[in-house]
Amino acid sequence: MNHILFIMRHNNDIDHITPIIYKLEKENPSVIITILIYNVLETFEDDYRIQFLRTLRVNIIHVFDCLTNQVIPINLYKKLIHISKVYARLNPIRILINRLFVLPGIKLLKKMILNIKLDNFFQKNFYKMPNIIVFDQANDPFYKKLCEFSLENNIVTIAVPHGHNIYANEMVWSNSMEILPSPPTSFGFDSQYVVFENSIIAERYKRMGIVKEKQIRILGSSRFCDEWINQLNEILPKETLPEPPSKILRVVILLTKTQFNINRSELLRTINFLSKFPDIYIIIKLHPRGGKRFTQSFPNNVRFVKNEFQTPVLINWADIVLFIGSSAMIDCLKKDVPTLYMKNTHSNKLLSENYFHSWEVHCRDDLRDFIWKLKNDKNSRTYSVKDRDRYCRVMIEPKGKDVLGNYVSMLLELLS
Numbered sequence: 001m002n003h004i005l006f007i008m009r010h011n012n013d014i015d016h017i018t019p020i021i022y023k024l025e026k027e028n029p030s031v032i033i034t035i036l037i038y039n040v041l042e043t044f045e046d047d048y049r050i051q052f053l054r055t056l057r058v059n060i061i062h063v064f065d066c067l068t069n070q071v072i073p074i075n076l077y078k079k080l081i082h083i084s085k086v087y088a089r090l091n092p093i094r095i096l097i098n099r100l101f102v103l104p105g106i107k108l109l110k111k112m113i114l115n116i117k118l119d120n121f122f123q124k125n126f127y128k129m130p131n132i133i134v135f136d137q138a139n140d141p142f143y144k145k146l147c148e149f150s151l152e153n154n155i156v157t158i159a160v161p162h163g164h165n166i167y168a169n170e171m172v173w174s175n176s177m178e179i180l181p182s183p184p185t186s187f188g189f190d191s192q193y194v195v196f197e198n199s200i201i202a203e204r205y206k207r208m209g210i211v212k213e214k215q216i217r218i219l220g221s222s223r224f225c226d227e228w229i230n231q232l233n234e235i236l237p238k239e240t241l242p243e244p245p246s247k248i249l250r251v252v253i254l255l256t257k258t259q260f261n262i263n264r265s266e267l268l269r270t271i272n273f274l275s276k277f278p279d280i281y282i283i284i285k286l287h288p289r290g291g292k293r294f295t296q297s298f299p300n301n302v303r304f305v306k307n308e309f310q311t312p313v314l315i316n317w318a319d320i321v322l323f324i325g326s327s328a329m330i331d332c333l334k335k336d337v338p339t340l341y342m343k344n345t346h347s348n349k350l351l352s353e354n355y356f357h358s359w360e361v362h363c364r365d366d367l368r369d370f371i372w373k374l375k376n377d378k379n380s381r382t383y384s385v386k387d388r389d390r391y392c393r394v395m396i397e398p399k400g401k402d403v404l405g406n407y408v409s410m411l412l413e414l415l416s
Contacts, residue, residue: 002415003032005130007143009039011047012163013136016221018049019228020134020160023404024411025056031415033058034126036066038135038142040109041081041102048310052235059127066125067112077105113142118149130155131415136162137194139187147190156414157191164221164327164396165201168349170208174259189215193414195407197221198398200351217410221396224330225403232312239309241317244281249375252318253284253342254311256325261347267324268296270345273364275299277371285314287326319378320370322361325350333392338382340370351395356387 006021008014025033035058037044043062044050054060064074080101087094122129133150135143137159150157171178187210194215196202202218205211222228244250251274258264274282275298286306294304305314311328315321320338323329324346332339341350343360344367353360359382361367373380399406 001030001032001128002132003034003126003128003130004132004134004411004415005034005036005126007036007038007133007135008044009136009138009140010042010162014044014047014049016161016163016223017134017136018053019222019225019231019404020407020411021053021058022056022228022231023408025058027408028412029057031411032127034130035060037062038113039063040106040113043078048235048237061125063113066116066121067109077101077109080105114145118145129153132156132158132411134158134160134411135191136160137189138162144190147192150192156193158193158195158217158410158414159189159191160195161197161221164197164223164330166325166327166329166350166352166395168351168354170204172260172348174261176261188212191215193217193410195219195410198395200394218398219406219410220399220403221330222403222407224327224334224392224396226334226401227404229331229334233316236310236313236316239313241283241309241313242281242303247279249277249280249371249378250317250319251280251282252314252321253282254314254321254323254326254328255284255286256323256346257287260325262324263345263347267342267345268294270342270364270367271298271302273367274371275302277375279375280371283309283314283318285309285311320374320382330392330396333383333388336385336388338374338378338380340367340382342367352391355391355394356383358387359383 004024006017008017021033021035024031035053037060040063043064050060064078067074080097084094084097084102133146133155135146135157147157149155170176170181189211192215194211195217196205197218197220199218202211202216206213206216253271256262271282271284274280280301282302284302284304286304312331315328315331315335315337318337320340321329321332322340322342323332324342325348329339329341339359340361341352341359344362344364361370370382397403
C-alpha cells in the first residue's frame, strides 16, 4: 500500500493542505495518509479542521510524540505554553514563563528535531516509510533534511503553497529596500516538486531564482476552490456572533501583518471614521499571527477579535467586508459578499489591480460613498460577476474548476 505523509506547521498549512487530504481520502481510501503536526508552540488539538480530519481514515501525530529523548518534559511544556497564552502579551506572568521555560524549551526542541535520525524516526513513528512527503513552501532546516533523506531513499517531496499570494509587487515588507529588481536569493526549494496556485507566482519565484522550471507544477488554489469552500461551510464551528437589528450595517475588517507596508495611522483614522456612521457595527479581525492589538480606545460599536471567531464565519455574518492584504477576500468573492479593498491603508499592489478596480478605496471620500450606498441598499455590488469570475479563473482555477482533482491526479501519478 502507498503511504503519503503530509506535514503541517501553521494555521495556513492546515488551511491549504486539509482540502487535499479530504479529496485524496474520499477518492482513494486505499492510500495510507499520515499527518505530522510540526510546531513547537501549538498542538492544534482543538482546531476544527484537525477535528474534521480525525473523522477520516488518517493518522495524526505531533512532533512532540516523536521526541523520545525526554530532556524536556513534553506534557509540562505544553501546559506552560497554554498557561502563557492565557495572559496578555505584556503581562509580567506571561513574560516570566516565556523567558524561563517556553523560549529555552523552543530552542531545545528545535535542536532535538534537527538531530532526529530519520531512519529511526520513520521506523518508530510510522506504519511504513512514506512514498511521498508533502509540506509547505518554507525555508526550514528540517524540510531541507527531509529532502536530502528522501532523495537518497527514492521518496518524492512536494512543497505546496503556505498561503495564497495576492501581491503583484515583490517588495511587500516594510523593510524591503532592494534597489535592483528581482535580486537573486540564496534561498531555494529543495523539494522535487513545487506547487503553485497560478503561473504568475510561479514565474516570479523562477525569476528570483527560488525555483527551477522542472520543479514547477501549477494546480490552482486548494483552499479557495469551489469544492472546498462548500465543504468548509459544512464543518465550520457554530459560533455565536452579535445579532444586531436588521437596520444595522454589519462590517468586518480583515487586517494583515503590520510588516506588510501598512499605514497604521490611516488605518486608525479609517476605523474611527467608520464608527461615526449611524446604525453600524464593526468587527475587526486581527491577523492570527503577528496581529498587533490597538492601545487606543474605540466606540462601543467597534469590536476587535483574534482567534475566537473563524474568518469564514465572520464573512458569512457580514453585510460588507473591508480588507487590506488578506487572501480571505477570495472567500468573499466566492460567496459574493460585498467587499472593499482598502487601497488607502497600505503601500503594496494587489494582483486584483491588474484585473478590476471597482472595489478599491483610495481615500475616505470613496469609503463614505460606498458605506452610504450599502446602508441604503445592502444588496449593492462592489464588483461585477464578470470581473470576479475572470480574476478567480486566473488566480485560483488556471487549470479548471476541479482544483482538488488536479492535486489528487498529481499525487496518484507520482505514486505510479
